[in-house]
Amino acid sequence: MNELSKVEATTETTPEPVVIPVEAYISEDYARAERDKLWRKCWLQAGRVEDLPEVGSYITYEILDDSVLIVRVAEGEAANGADGKIKAYRNVCTHRGRRLVDTPKGERNAHGKRMNFVCGFHAWTFELDGKASYIQSKEDWGPKLCDDVTRLGEVNIDTWGGFVWINLDPDAEPLRDYLEPAATMLDPFQLQNMRPRWRNWTVFDCNWKVALEAFNETYHVPGTHPEFTEFGDFTGWGRPQGKHSHIGYDTGEGPKENASKLRLGAGDPRTTTAMMQKYTWEGVNTNTTKTLVDVAQTLPEVLPEGTSAAEVLRYWLETSRKIDAERGVVWPEVDPAHVAASGTSWQIFPNQQIGHAVNNMLCYQARPYGCDPDKCIFEVAVYELYPEGEEADTQWQYADPADFPHVLLQDFSNMAAVQKGMKMGSYAGNVPNPKAEGAVISLHRNLARYMGTGDPKDL
């Protein structure tokens, strides 16, 4: 097992104030070193189990120079390397190194269904189990060209939360160990039952960490999304959790179990909740569902004036839960104390964020775009629960940054500007708010362990 798999002690406490050097964001050497020290060492979220519905279904996953071919090789719901239902291979032909499955131009990854894979160069053919089944003039090599030489190289694969994860390190620790404590905290939300409502990817002119860090704190809400402050208070916290971290809202008074996750509108909670839900649905199309939005619109009519925020929240959620149950969408029951402890989203080291809830989730991922520290691939995926058989049929769509919902555009507007600003010769480094931006500090502490450089310094 690799050295780095030792998880630092989980801490619930607010980190000390630090300065984060800008090397991790802007250095070309650092970006190049990430390939071997980070991307080839970590478990990476490569797709969803539902992307592989049938035997022969495949997807590819690209991370810098590496491409992984992920294939369903046998029937069954359960999917992990151990039982062989889904396998992952190095996406390279063992003959003379041609990429075996090409990603169509303009697409995020290859996907489809095939019962074998034929190399485009000399037509060597590989079965779903990775074995070469056709080699032109095989006898010319004699017996030395054995199965060990010709079969596709395997890559570690496992599943959790309905996601397919790969790890290019042969000595990788088990996925579950890697994901803790996030996996245990998120299990009750049954993320594996959710399906995508939409999923878009794009390319930004900033480092992948700048893109992720635009979403792992709520400290930016008053500055970036000032209109939201009319709906409520978005003051929040970010806490290291071993390799990972999580964020949430300050609860203050009121119904704590949901307040760390859901923001009710300020003022008359009936009307501001209705307004905020409508604005969120139309402005960003994340973090809520049609049922929640529709029920929120009825709050000013069905609840009398003066209804407390706690009662508005209780009525809104209970009614939505009931309406959804009637159409076959059953929200998992999660202990309120657990909901409170889990916060609003988890940052899974190094490059994923899962904004969880009982009936929807919002996921962000960022990956480098080549070794250019100033560019990244950014992905947004929104999931929810569907009645069985009525799941939306979505694929990854490229979207120009300008075509995203306008609240996200507000976030995007900072990214290239941050990347530029940090390059200023005299810039001393980032000083994140230790309470509200603790997830940023956690990311860089853990990155420094993998990269051997870039450790945050005491302020």
Ligand code: FES
């Ligand atoms: S490189 Fe694949 S068959 Fe030759």
Ligand SMILES: [Fe+2]
């Ligand atoms: Fe934002």
